[in-house]
Amino acid sequence: MRLRAMYDVVVVGGGVVGCAVARRFVLEGAKVALLEKGADILSGASKGNSAILHTGFDAPTGSLELACMQAGYAEYMDIRARLRLPVLETGAVVAAWNEEELAKLPGIVQTAHANGVTDVRQIAPDEVLAREPRLSPHVLGGVLVPHEHVIDPWSAPLAYALQALVNGGEVRRNTVVLSGHFANGMWRLETNTGTVECTTVINCAGLYGDILDQRLTGEENFAIKPRKGQFVVFDKAAARHLRTILLPVPTERTKGIVITPTAFGNLLVGPTAEEQDSRDHAAVDEETLRMLVDKAVELVPSLEGMGVTAVYAGVRPATERKEYRVRHETARNYIVLGGIRSTGLTAALGLARHAWKLYARMHERLTNPIWPQAPRLAEHCPRDWQTPGYGEIVCHCEMVTQREIEVTLTGPLPAQDYNGLKRRTRAGMGRCQGFYCNARVAEMTAGRFANPLAVGGTHG
Known part of the structure; x- marks a missing residue:
């Protein structure tokens, strides 16, 4: 059946950002459709990440990324009980393993305080080891970030999409936007399932955000540079060896390899940062996976011989710039939320609020929205x-x-x-x-x- 509809807003892309944006606009009273080209939501970049709820302690000071991360963190903590979303309170330590990294720790603390994360502090090696006694004794010090935590990376966006849906929004899967035309204050989108008309389009297409942008505007405004990250998931027995998120001292290019507990009772190591051309294929290779295991054992020696449950890779929608690629074209009622990389899980709710402010239209806000319940999958919660x-x-x-x-x-x-x-x-x-x-x-x-x-x- 060919579909034709009229909406206030069409959100393109059913990743975590698109799901959060659809939710926000529905709660604000807009008539919304969320279009996802995959068979299910989270079929793109959002399906593979490290599941950390970030405080923004190391984000660029004054950036949109920082503002959205902190707004997203605050909203997640505010709504999590009503949506039944878990938080595994772990805290994090940025660990220094050589003199060069140790010299960078005061700057990390300074940035954190400038970003308003004032409980971050530098700690000595004995305090690092008192917190995590199974770490290698070669650690030279660290920065403690008490409120970096772990969440379920899939139940959160599912809950956002569900809340949009049960409060009057629509979610259309297996729907690809092929082209679009804006005229007389209205968008006409041609999709593989029919024509969709709306007042405003919000591009949350992730790894295909630049391609959708070109289809809708005829311009090349940014370019996605796919960046693959491989992960190793240790068996649940490994979880007792590390209770805190172990962060590396970041470089200019990447935040580096993380070792973190998961909400599901495992221990996760990754990601790598590998540039590639493919937006769809996220293959793993034995050499890289062995490197990740060896790195984990180097930092947490008691992981030697620990079994591995799974390996996987995700592709992040990096661009030619480090910052988010957010753009609002008022003349065409068009908003782009592009280049949202590893911080997107945390920032999604904040990005949704930012998009709503850019939209700047009045609707009758829902006064008593329905709050659906997310699946309860976290190991530390009732199952x-x-x-x-x-x-x-x-x-x-x-x-x-x-x-x-x-x-x-x-x-x-x-x-x-x-x-x-x-x-x-x-x-x-x-x-x-x-x-x-x-x-x-x-x-x-x-x-x-x-x-x-x-x-x-x-x-x-």
Whole structure:
């Protein structure tokens, strides 16, 4: 069926930023459609990140990135209970391992204080080791950032999209914007599923933000330079070896390799920063993965011999500049939120508020919005299997229940592919990587996905 509709705002891109923007505009009373080219939300850059809730302590002072990160952090903490979003309170330490890095620590503290993160302080080696006794004794000192924490990177944007949807917004997946024309105060977007008309377009297309920008404006305003990051996920037993996010002293090019607990009870190492041409393919290679494991063992020697649960890679939408590429064309009712890299998970809610201020139109704000509940997947929170009536345990590695999978396949925003189901439940993301549960998941999802999971346990 060909689709034609009229909206106040069309948000293009169902990553974390697009989901947050759709939510904000719906809550402010606008009629909104969120268009995502993938089979499910989070099918692009947002699906692979380190899941850290950043304070902005090391962001460029006075930057839009800093303002959005801190606004996003504050809003996340304010709404998390109502959306049932977890926070694993870990804190972070920026660790120095040589004299050159040690000399940079006072500057990191100075920047943090200039950014308003005044509880950041430099600590001596003995305090670093008292906090994390399994670290290598070669650490020379660190900077303590008490309120850098860990969150669930997939449930948050899902909750944002759900709140937009249940309060009157629309989410259209498998929808690609092919072209657009602005005339007489109105956008006419041609998509593979039909024509969509709206007053304002907000480009949150991530890795394809520059391509969408060219399609809509006919101009080359910025260029995405895909940057791949590979990760290693240690087994859950590794979590006891590190309770704090361990950050490197950053360089001009990258924040560097992080070792961090996850909300799911694992230990994560990464990412790398590898320039590549492909926006879609995020392959891992054995040499790099071994380097990540070796780096982790170098800094936390007790990780030697620890098993690995999973490896993966994500592609970040870096551009030719370090800063966010945010642009507002008032004459064309067009907003671009581009070049949002690793800080996007934290900054998304702040970027949404910034976009709303740029939009500067009046709507009747929702006075009593519905607050949906995100899936509860964090290891330190109550899980579904602890409540009677869950049916069966489908994925034993991650303790995913039949009830959780059934809920994921129904409701206002059901999973439309296997990867979407995994991000909503963690089925198949544990130690066996779906070897034991995929056949059962295939049975439960039969007829629901365009690209079905084969009963034999492989993704067809």
